[in-house]
Amino acid sequence: MDTPIIEFERVSKIYQGGAGPVTALHDVTLRIAAGEFIALIGPSGCGKSTLMRLIGDLEQPSNGTVRIKAKTPDQARRDRDYGIVFQSPVLYDWRTIRKNVELPLEIMGRPKEQRHQRAMELLKLVGLGDFGDAYPHQLSGGMQQRASIARALSFAPSILLMDEPFGALDEITRERLQLELLSIWWEAEPRPTVIFVTHSIPEAVFLADRVVVMSPRPGRVQRVVEVNLARPRAFETREDPQFFALVTEVRECLRATETAG
Amino acid sequence: MLPVIGLVAALLLIWEGSKLLFGISDQRLPHLGDIVATMFTRTQGGNGPLLLVQMLINAWATLRVAMGGFFIGGLLGFGLALLFMRMPILERGLMPYVIGSQTVPILAIAPMVVVSLGRMGAEPWVAKIFVAAYLTFFPVTIGMLRGLRSASPQSLDLMRSYAASSLQTFWKLRLPASLPYLFASLKIAASASVIGAIVAELPSGSSEGIGVMILNAAQFYNSRPPALYLAILVAGLIGVVFYGLVALAERLIVKR
Ligand SMILES: Nc1ncnc2c1ncn2[C@@H]1O[C@H](COP(=O)(O)OP(=O)(O)OP(=O)(O)O)[C@@H](O)[C@H]1O
Numbered sequence: 001m002d003t004p005i006i007e008f009e010r011v012s013k014i015y016q017g018g019a020g021p022v023t024a025l026h027d028v029t030l031r032i033a034a035g036e037f038i039a040l041i042g043p044s045g046c047g048k049s050t051l052m053r054l055i056g057d058l059e060q061p062s063n064g065t066v067r068i069k070a071k072t073p074d075q076a077r078r079d080r081d082y083g084i085v086f087q088s089p090v091l092y093d094w095r096t097i098r099k100n101v102e103l104p105l106e107i108m109g110r111p112k113e114q115r116h117q118r119a120m121e122l123l124k125l126v127g128l129g130d131f132g133d134a135y136p137h138q139l140s141g142g143m144q145q146r147a148s149i150a151r152a153l154s155f156a157p158s159i160l161l162m163d164e165p166f167g168a169l170d171e172i173t174r175e176r177l178q179l180e181l182l183s184i185w186w187e188a189e190p191r192p193t194v195i196f197v198t199h200s201i202p203e204a205v206f207l208a209d210r211v212v213v214m215s216p217r218p219g220r221v222q223r224v225v226e227v228n229l230a231r232p233r234a235f236e237t238r239e240d241p242q243f244f245a246l247v248t249e250v251r252e253c254l255r256a257t258e259t260a261g
Numbered sequence: 262m263l264p265v266i267g268l269v270a271a272l273l274l275i276w277e278g279s280k281l282l283f284g285i286s287d288q289r290l291p292h293l294g295d296i297v298a299t300m301f302t303r304t305q306g307g308n309g310p311l312l313l314v315q316m317l318i319n320a321w322a323t324l325r326v327a328m329g330g331f332f333i334g335g336l337l338g339f340g341l342a343l344l345f346m347r348m349p350i351l352e353r354g355l356m357p358y359v360i361g362s363q364t365v366p367i368l369a370i371a372p373m374v375v376v377s378l379g380r381m382g383a384e385p386w387v388a389k390i391f392v393a394a395y396l397t398f399f400p401v402t403i404g405m406l407r408g409l410r411s412a413s414p415q416s417l418d419l420m421r422s423y424a425a426s427s428l429q430t431f432w433k434l435r436l437p438a439s440l441p442y443l444f445a446s447l448k449i450a451a452s453a454s455v456i457g458a459i460v461a462e463l464p465s466g467s468s469e470g471i472g473v474m475i476l477n478a479a480q481f482y483n484s485r486p487p488a489l490y491l492a493i494l495v496a497g498l499i500g501v502v503f504y505g506l507v508a509l510a511e512r513l514i515v516k517r
């Protein structure tokens with residue numbers, strides 16, 4: 001792997017909570033290449049969100065170093081390298097959908113014309129072309145999450161951080177959005193690096209180039225499973241025997257972490 | 262419109278019904294019809310304007326004072342909330358005094374304010390506005406502070422990820438997120454400012470205001486009970502109107 005875009009060097013994170021210190025991550029070393037799609041999976045509380053937040057400069061490591069494009073995460077954040085999508089859409093409910101998508105561009109001082117055009121372009125891309133003037137509460141959960149993805153993409157960040165973005169959606173919507181996300185990511189130029197936190201094994205395998213399997217607290221990287229499924233992936237990918245084999249591999253791996261403790 | 266008519270009819274029924282049922286004398290509870298009738302009697306021994314007109318003129322005087330106090334108290338509350346948000350140390354230091362200021366009965370403070378400001382040579386309306394503002398700033402401080410802190414951690418994380426300045430975070434997130442809270446407190450403040458204005462009219466020997474009307478009517482209650490009831494109804498009306506104005510402003514400003 002040539003120069004990684006994201007580099008974790010023996011990173012630990014200890015939270016100083018009310019009930020004493022909690023080691024959320026212990027000695028994590030990880031390298032991620034530009035344009036990769038990485039899925040993070042592991043039992044609840046193993047530090048997936050923490051890892052993602054360390055990349056995005058929303059938390060600071062207690063030990064070790066995090067480098068983003070050979071910069072500090074703080075510098076990368078100031079360079080607007082991160083687009084973030086959370087499990088809930090976090091749309092601002094006093095703004096229309098279009099205005100929500102424009103928000104980052106507004107803050108970055110882009111001219112009005114350009115903002116407007118870019119927002120409409122992205123809303124079309126995520127299938128919300130007709131809903132620009134609606135308010136968030138007028139949209140279904142799946143549509144709101146699409147809008148929040150459009151907002152994260154609006155300023156073409158080089159790294160997309162997604163923390164269980166489809167976790168609250170039903171299975172049908174979820175599988176549709178997985179396909180849509182893949183095609184948006186695949187066609188984007190330049191292609192962003194994606195860190196995708198999930199609890200779903202098939203979702204991780206379907207989306208990712210590599211699945212990072214984490215062990216329970218204190219979180220460590222247990223194993224990294226390479227997913228050699230052809231791209232672009234399609235609906236049929238989920239019926240591929242190789243897909244099942246990989247799902248089984250990740251599942252076994254997760255079970256091993258549970259018993260190893 | 263139908264609910265309003267229904268409500269008026271129900272009020273009429275309860276009012277007149279309880280008079281009939283419990284045998285309440287006209288001296289203690291006049292007929293609604295008599296209250297309506299006094300509206301159209303002439304004041305000043307038959308040469309002045311209608312009583313209702315006089316009441317409304319005085320109500321307007323009170324509403325003006327209430328609005329002045331509401332405006333000043335609202336700004337003060339807004340400013341304090343901003344200050345407390347930026348400097349939590351100040352909140353811990355000053356909040357006890359802010360709360361204490363509201364526990365002292367306004368009836369005790371109003372005469373002090375009126376007298377001492379009067380001695381300093383201030384116009385009577387200054388003291389009245391002061392008292393109205395005094396009752397207004399507290400709910401606004403509390404509501405606005407709550408509102409400024411209502412933005413979710415994740416919405417703040419987003420702002421951080423855009424590398425937004427703290428001024429941008431204020432204008433585009435904290436302030437709009439606070440508006441529902443601000444308006445809830447402004448509605449409380451609207452009625453509080455009317456109470457403040459009326460209470461300040463009582464001791465000042467002032468010449469105008471619905472408070473003065475209430476005092477006068479109370480003085481002549483034995484000979485003319487309906488007038489006091491009318492004055493009280495009009496005082497209530499001031500609060501309703503002011504509340505309505507704030508609610509209207511909210512509908513125009515808060516979008517969603
Ligand atoms: N701000 C915080 N203060 C104290 N402890 C925290 C904080 N954030 C997370 N933790 C603790 O760190 C550990 C890892 O949390 P994290 O949210 O990263 O887990 P996760 O893998 O994302 O879990 P989940 O799958 O449930 O979202 C947990 O034990 C949690 O209690």
Ligand SMILES: [Mg+2]
Nearest residue numbers: 048049050163
């Ligand atoms: Mg999490």
